[in-house]
Amino acid sequence: MDFTFSEELSLLRAMVRQFADQEIRPLAAEIDEKHEIPRALLSKLAELGLFGVPFPEELGGGGLGEMGYCVEAEELTRADFSVAVTVGASSSIGGMAIYLGGNDEQRKKWIPKIASGELMGCYALTEAESGSDPASMRTTAVRDGNDWVINGSKIWITNGDFADLITLFATTDRTKGSHGISCFVVERERKGVRAGPREKKMGQCGSATCPLYFEDVRVPDANRIGGVGEGFRIAMRTLDRGRLGLGGNCLGAAKECLALATKYAKERIQFGKPIAENQAIQMYLADTAAEIFAVESALYRTAWMCDQGVPFSRESAIVKLASSECLDRAADRAVQVHGGMGYSRDYAVERWYRDARVNRIYEGTNEIQRLVIARDVLKKGL
Numbered sequence: 304m305d306f307t308f309s310e311e312l313s314l315l316r317a318m319v320r321q322f323a324d325q326e327i328r329p330l331a332a333e334i335d336e337k338h339e340i341p342r343a344l345l346s347k348l349a350e351l352g353l354f355g356v357p358f359p360e361e362l363g364g365g366g367l368g369e370m371g372y373c374v375e376a377e378e379l380t381r382a383d384f385s386v387a388v389t390v391g392a393s394s395s396i397g398g399m400a401i402y403l404g405g406n407d408e409q410r411k412k413w414i415p416k417i418a419s420g421e422l423m424g425c426y427a428l429t430e431a432e433s434g435s436d437p438a439s440m441r442t443t444a445v446r447d448g449n450d451w452v453i454n455g456s457k458i459w460i461t462n463g464d465f466a467d468l469i470t471l472f473a474t475t476d477r478t479k480g481s482h483g484i485s486c487f488v489v490e491r492e493r494k495g496v497r498a499g500p501r502e503k504k505m506g507q508c509g510s511a512t513c514p515l516y517f518e519d520v521r522v523p524d525a526n527r528i529g530g531v532g533e534g535f536r537i538a539m540r541t542l543d544r545g546r547l548g549l550g551g552n553c554l555g556a557a558k559e560c561l562a563l564a565t566k567y568a569k570e571r572i573q574f575g576k577p578i579a580e581n582q583a584i585q586m587y588l589a590d591t592a593a594e595i596f597a598v599e600s601a602l603y604r605t606a607w608m609c610d611q612g613v614p615f616s617r618e619s620a621i622v623k624l625a626s627s628e629c630l631d632r633a634a635d636r637a638v639q640v641h642g643g644m645g646y647s648r649d650y651a652v653e654r655w656y657r658d659a660r661v662n663r664i665y666e667g668t669n670e671i672q673r674l675v676i677a678r679d680v681l682k683k684g685l
Contacts, residue, residue: 308374315356315367316374322351323382331383334509335654338501340386348386349420353379354394357544358402363415368610369547373602376551381559384658385509387552392461392510393417395548396541397424400470403544404486404529404537413468413488425466426545427457427515428538435671437472437538438481442517444473451475451487451527453495453520459665463513464498467491471517472534484534488526495520506657542666543616544609546623549666550602553626554595556655557633561591563652564637567644578640587636594629601625617679624672627662634659 308316326347334340348354357372358364365371372395379387398417401424402410416422433440442455453473457463469489476483489496499514529537565588568579578584605618634656638645645652663669 308370311367312371312374315365315371316378318351319353319375319378320381322347322353323378327379327382327386331651332654334383334385336508338508340389340509340511344386345389345420345423348390352418354390354398354420355418357394357399358414358418362402362410363418365418369544369606370603370610372548373551373554373606376548377555377558380552380555383509384552384556384655385507387555388461388507388510391545391548391552392426393424393466396426396545397462397466397468397470399544400426400486400537400541401468401488401528403540404533409488409525409528417468422467423462423465424468424470425460425462426541427460427463427469427471429457429459430455431458435668438484438535440472440474440484442471442473443477444475444485444487446475446524447521449524450521451524453487453489453517453522455517457515459502459512460515461510461512463515464501464511469496469515470528472538475531475534479532481535482532484538485531486528486534486537487522488528489517489520489522493520493522504661506654506660508657539616543619546619546666546672547602547606547609549662550598550605550622550626553630553659553662554598554602556659557591557595557598557626557630560630560633560637560652560655560659561588561595563650563655564588564591564640567641567650567652571642584640587640591629591633591636594632598622598626598629617676620667620672620675620679623666624669624676627659627669630659630662 352365353375355364356367356375357369360366376387398414401413417424428437430440444451444453471487471489472484474483475485495518497516502512504512568584569577571578602622605615605622608615637652638656641650641652644650647653
């Protein structure tokens with residue numbers, strides 16, 4: 304067994320880390336305070352090809368698969384969570400749903416433009432009455448000749464107010480439950496598409512999260528991704544990958560929390576010595592390091608399975624569950640190591656604490672992940 308990263312992946316990591324340190328990290332506090340990512344920064348990400356890392360080279364991507372995307376997600380997040388999430392909403396779920404469910408013509412039409420950053424994407428699944436239960440969604444798509452007419456609304460849509468392409472899920476036959484959901488690409492400029500105001504969030508404040516409204520929006524049948532009624536399957540396949548990207552986010556953030564806690568512990572003097580010499584502080588650092596090692600191992604093993612075409616739904620749920628809870632504990636310990644300073648916005652660890660919390664909720668709550676894992680264990684065993 305070979306646990307080393309390929310030369311391509313190592314070069315990708317070095318390139319993203321350098322860019323993140325030089326271009327993103329200096330802006331992180333400002334992004335959080337202003338609740339906005341500079342469009343110039345997104346343009347620089349596009350110039351480096353960072354919106355296209357997981358897609359095949361023949362579609363304008365980097366050809367580095369899910370392994371590559373997880374490396375990218377980890378390194379971007381170490382600098383700023385909001386920037387990483389913005390990239391992920393476009394590439395890891397918005398664009399990935401088109402790639403996984405679309406036909407060759409649709410892939411050639413949209414994926415190269417998403418991969419280049421010319422078009423930004425988003426993923427519109429969640430509704431006010433259908434969060435963990437997407438089969439109960441109320442957004443409808445009704446066939447009218449060669450068009451579909453879409454009515455309804457979505458909430459908590461990352462990139463929602465500026466994405467050029469909306470990968471939308473709507474029910475086309477309510478009587479069939481999850482088997483009556485279909486997937487569509489809706490261009491923002493279509494009449495009847497409207498974004499609501501951005502949510503005022505606890506953390507990840509720089510990422511744009513807002514509701515979307517659809518009023519008699521017409522899209523041609525050519526914009527339907529996959530067969531009629533196949534939308535739920537496409538959504539779940541996409542989220543399997545999205546949870547790996549989220550695992551990369553959480554891994555990078557947990558590493559950053561550990562780095563901040565370690566640095567502060569070495570610098571903070573109490574009772575005439577650095578607090579790093581106290582066993583209680585060392586236990587915090589050791590526990591976080593041990594959990595990071597386990598999460599990192601699970602993440603890249605599962606990303607490898609994805610790239611090899613091995614089924615990985617259970618493992619993806621495990622990665623999402625383990626990584627998000629690891630990050631919560633890492634952030635909490637880092638704040639505790641900082642003491643009162645950890646509660647001050649003058650220290651970056653305060654931002655990481657706020658950014659961490661939502662990861663146990665989106666991309667499928669951790670309660671849902673436990674159900675997915677348990678049901679698979681009961682069906683297949685270990």
